[in-house]
Structure formats: C-alpha cells, structure tokens
Amino acid sequence: MIEPVTSDQPALYLQLNGSSDFVNDVCGIGNALVDVLSQESDEFVQAAGVPKGSMTLIDEERATALYAQMGAGIEISGGSAANTIVGVAALGATAQYIGKVRDDQLGAVFAHDIRATGVTYQIDSAATGPSTGCCLILITPDAQRTMNTFLGASVYLSPEDIDLVAIAASKILYLEGYLFDPPEAQEAFRAAAACAHDAGRLVAVTLSDSFCVERHREAFVDLLQNHSDLVFANEAEICSLFQTDSFDEAIAQVKQLNVTAAVTRSEKGSVVVHQDHVLEVAAAPVDDLVDTTGAGDLYAAGFLYGVSQGLDLATCGALGSVAAAEVISHLGARPVANLSELAKTVLAP
Amino acid sequence: MIEPVTSDQPALYLQLNGSSDFVNDVCGIGNALVDVLSQESDEFVQAAGVPKGSMTLIDEERATALYAQMGAGIEISGGSAANTIVGVAALGATAQYIGKVRDDQLGAVFAHDIRATGVTYQIDSAATGPSTGCCLILITPDAQRTMNTFLGASVYLSPEDIDLVAIAASKILYLEGYLFDPPEAQEAFRAAAACAHDAGRLVAVTLSDSFCVERHREAFVDLLQNHSDLVFANEAEICSLFQTDSFDEAIAQVKQLNVTAAVTRSEKGSVVVHQDHVLEVAAAPVDDLVDTTGAGDLYAAGFLYGVSQGLDLATCGALGSVAAAEVISHLGARPVANLSELAKTVLAP
DSSP states (O other): OOOOOOOSSOOOOOOOOSOSOOSEEEEEEOOOEEEEEEEOOHHHHHHHTOOTTSEEEOOHHHHHHHHHHSOSOEEEEOOHHHHHHHHHHHTTOOEEEEOOOBSSHHHHHHHHHHHHTTOBOOOOOBSSSSOOEEEEEEEOTTSOEEEEEEOGGGGGOOGGGOOHHHHHTEEEEEEEGGGGSSHHHHHHHHHHHHHHHHTTOEEEEEOOOHHHHHHTHHHHHHHHHHHOSEEEEEHHHHHHHTTOSOHHHHHHHHHHSSSEEEEEOGGGOEEEEETTEEEEEOOOOOSSOOOOTTHHHHHHHHHHHHHHTTOOHHHHHHHHHHHHHHHTTSSSSSOOSOHHHHHHHHHOO | OOOOOOOSSOOOOOOOOSOSOOSEEEEEEOOOEEEEEEEOOHHHHHHHTOOTTSEEEOOHHHHHHHHHHSOSOEEEEOOHHHHHHHHHHHTTOOEEEEOOOBSSHHHHHHHHHHHHTTOBOOOOOBSSSSOOEEEEEEEOTTSOEEEEEEOGGGGGOOGGGOOHHHHHTEEEEEEEGGGGSSHHHHHHHHHHHHHHHHTTOEEEEEOOOHHHHHHTHHHHHHHHHHHOSEEEEEHHHHHHHTTOSOHHHHHHHHHHSSSEEEEEOGGGOEEEEETTEEEEEOOOOOSSOOOOTTHHHHHHHHHHHHHHTTOOHHHHHHHHHHHHHHHTTSSSSSOOSOHHHHHHHHHOO
C-alpha cells in the first residue's frame, strides 16, 4: 500500500528514557470536544467569515448562531489529542487521555467513544459550567475542513485534573498546542511536561494550527527549545513559528532547536528532522479523499505508536502516513478501518 | 443510472384528492429518534441477543448497558418517518414533521437537522420525562443494520401535539407503523388519519418492521382496509401481515384490501399493487453497499414525492429506488447526496 521508505542513512531512533516500569505507551492531554460535521459550499464558509482550512475559537453565542445556519450534521467524538490517542490505541498500544467534558449527553458520548477504543479515560465530568465543548466543522467539496471551536467545559481542565502518576508512568506524554489557548489549561500543560521529564519520559507536542502558533509564538519556541523532545507540525505551522514563507528556512531553523520534528506536507508526505538528519517520508495513497479532518492527528498517532514501540523514525513516519490516509478517506477524525491491520503493510511489507 | 421502467400497461395514478389549497406536499408523524451507529461483528449482534436485521424495543436500562458494550459510534438524526420526510424535502417538496423530543442536547440535534433540510418542525420539546429517544444501530460487515430502540420522549407524542390544521392542509399524511408500539401515540395516529380523510387527503402508512407487524397484526389489517390509501412494506412485513411464507400469496391478499401497496424487495426492486394491477420496479444500482439503514424510509420518500407531484406509479417507484440506493451507499439513514439532482436521472432520462 505504501512505498517502502528509502534512505541511505542509518536507521535513526528517538530513544525512550525513564524506567521500564510503565502503565501507558502514550498519555495525551487536550481539549475534549465533540465534532459536528456538515458539508457546506465555499460560499457558506466565506459568508461565515472564518479562514478556510484553519481553526477559529468561538463563544457559545456564536456557536449557536453558526449551528443554526449549518446544514444537517453528524456528531462524532473529536478533539485533536483525543483523536491521536484513539489512533494510538487502535494501533495496539496502551493509551490514556486527559481532557474535560460536562456531565451532559455529548460529554457521555465523548467518554463512551474514547473508552470504547480501549483508552483509559477516568477524569470526572464537570457538574456545573458550560456544556461539553464542540467543534463545528464545515467540510467543503475539496475535502478541506474549516473548524469553529466552542471550548465549553474543556477550558476547565485544571492542574488538579492532571493524573501525574499516570503521566510519570507513560513512555510518552503528548500535548496539543490548542491547550495553549485557555490560560488555565496552559498551566496544566506545563505541569504535565515537568512531571514527565522528571520521570525521564519523552514529551511530544503538536503546534495544532498556524493561527494558534501566531497567538502563542514565543511560548511555543520556549516549549520546543526547553521542554519537548518531539514536535509535530504542518508546513503552515512550522513556517508561522519561524515567521518565514520558506519551508527550507523553517527546516533550517527547527534544526537549531533541541527537538526532533515531524513536519507534514499533505500529499507531499512528511519530513522528519532529527539532530542533523533530515528524512523524507512518502504519503500513503488515498483512493477517495473525503474529509481532511484529523489528518495531522492521525499522522501523530502512527508516529507516536512507532516511537513507543522503539521503531526507527522512518518507520514511525510511514506509520503516520498510513494512519493519516485512512482518516481522510471518510467523514470524521476518528479511524474507522482496523489500523493495526493497515500498519502491517508498513511493519511487514 | 437506473433502468427505465418498462410496462405494457397504461400509466397508473394514485389520485390526489381534497382542495387544491395546501401548505405541505407531505406531513409525516413518527417517533423522533437520534441514531447511534457503530460497526460490530456478527458475533457481537448474536451475543447481544437481538434478532439481526430487525428492530427491538429496549428500555433505558438496557439501552445504557448495550451502549456501554458498543464500539465508538457516530450520532445522526434518525426516526423512520423523519428520514422519509427529510427525503421528501430534499427532493424539493414541502414537508412537515410531527414527533417528540426532550429539551436536551440530542433533542436539539434532531430539531436542528430536520429544520436544516427545510422541513417544518414546530412541535414543543418535552420539558420533563425521559430523554430524547435513540436507536442503537449495529452495522455488521454485510451492511445489515440491527436496531435497538429506546423510545424515550417520543412516546409522549399525544393527540394535543398533532397539528390538525397542517394535516388537513397536506396532500399526503404519512404515518410510521412503529407509532403503533406506544399506546398513546397509536391514539394520535388514528386522530391524524381521520383528520386527513375528513379533509379529503391521502393517508399513507408503512408497516415498519415484521416484528412490529406481529405485535399489531389485527390493527394493521383494519388500518389498511379502512383508513389508508397507500401502504409501504418490505417482503418480510407483507408476509408477516398475512401470515404466509409466500410472497405471491401476500400480494394476492393485499389485492383484496382497498389500498395501493408498494412492496420493497431489496436488490430485486419493488412491486406496486394498485387495484388489479401489479407493477414491477427495478432497484437502482449501488456501487458500494455500506449500511442498509433507511433503505425503506428513503424508498418511501421517493415514492411519496412522486405521488405528491402527480406522477404515475411506475415513476414513483423508480424515484423510490434512486433515493434508497443513495442512502445505503453511506452510513446513516439521512440522504447525503443531492437527491433532487439524482431524481433527474428518472424524471428526464
């Protein structure tokens, strides 16, 4: 299914550290959201006044107004890191998720769906405050997604919600950049990263969205330089981080930071930067491109699964390609096909 | 896309009666439900102890237990008559729906989705009582659906909820057989049919499910004989109604009733019985059979649209075939493609 990764370099590895006593392969923290997807025209997106292809934060009033304008939808559990963690579990690794919902119907849907995939999810639902967060996603005929997020209960994720014991016992901690938007969650973010590093574990982050990078550029550079081992980004995000239009320039800049980077480039595949090495990874073929929601999330899932299993970085990237190709071939950001079967095309070609 | 209907008989019509003053082409009444779909193995369905391919009524406790066992799902508005009415509206006719939800999140999803398709839906949500009804649907690898319905708030549909003015001003009243299950809704059912007939309108019903027919066989025969102009059924339902294993025998029996019948036979197409005439209608081709949920509902949508536009019964059947083929090519019982565009392949081949 996927072209074998060709490289004249020796196999590269991101070393797993810490003790061999672990409970989870990966523990993820993010904004817990339920996605509401509807297929809309480009004119609709334009009239809604939101930048096509990106994520815009909206308040409850705006969410209500936009939802009223949207066509009939389907509801599927989402949330960037949650999608990734579900992918990691679907690939066969042990995974835990930390994110906050309200004790309402959509919160119950979120909790059910993530647990149904075998992910450990034991955080208490909020009993008061705003309802479970949702992401109103407009899918245009070109399969592009434009996201409008009402964070709802997810912003009430606080340091007390963070299961430090679980984090210290996870090979990799994975954090979504969107967490930088609500200040309370940002605090939780830093506490979690410190805990993981204290236990000698790996810390991985995703930049999430180019506008998110713009909103928090300095914090992100500091985070990558001083607190992370692995960063995920797409072309727009890495260019936004370094305020450049040149991809090559962005890659040169990220080499200066003390972090391994996996940068996705849609149909051009991905580029993995590790120390002085730059590895190109092919995209996996997609028969029918339906909805690009979750492409980056599932790339990260495949990659993190590989790292957690001690695989080399080229194989990690190929696993990311396969998982991303699956999720963009149907509506929604959660895998539908059997990911561990698909992974075999990479692991035992 | 579809084989032209060949018939050596003159075109047959179901005459529209009543005054030409109408507000809706079709007004439907049914159990308002949100579907929760998950893909499960045959073993899962067997272990759940529910008859594969049919609809089983479950209480809230059982719904909670079954949901806990199910895999990650997607939520899409459903309800048999609601699916049909959405299809009628998507084909370009004016339509109204009557069915009860609770004032909770899934109730809001149901109301949003049906209104977003252009259907008039103005019934008040229940402020107390059970939550919005849901249908837990297990999709097996053969694309068959096995439905488990918790009726929830939908059973609180009462005669006071029925908009008699709208019914008297609709060319066709459409009623789902599932309404016969809760006694209170059955009463509303009869009141609505009487109102439509008093205004000289057509009354159409669907038998819904072979077990539903078994539960209410005598009431259904009386309804068809004395209170209906058009009945929809599939092979299993019509055979159950007449307690026969022979399809030909069932067709012979339905001819004795004073009702036009449209009987669907999956990939064998459908048979329309009108007075002494029997018309065979081909199925429309399906490239990729994904989920048969809603096949009968959307067949009824195409057929009712045709009747409401004064088209002959062969064309009504062909429209039913096209709408059914669309809905079984994807997950969920609501149309995704532009039905009025698809209908053109039948209306102007």
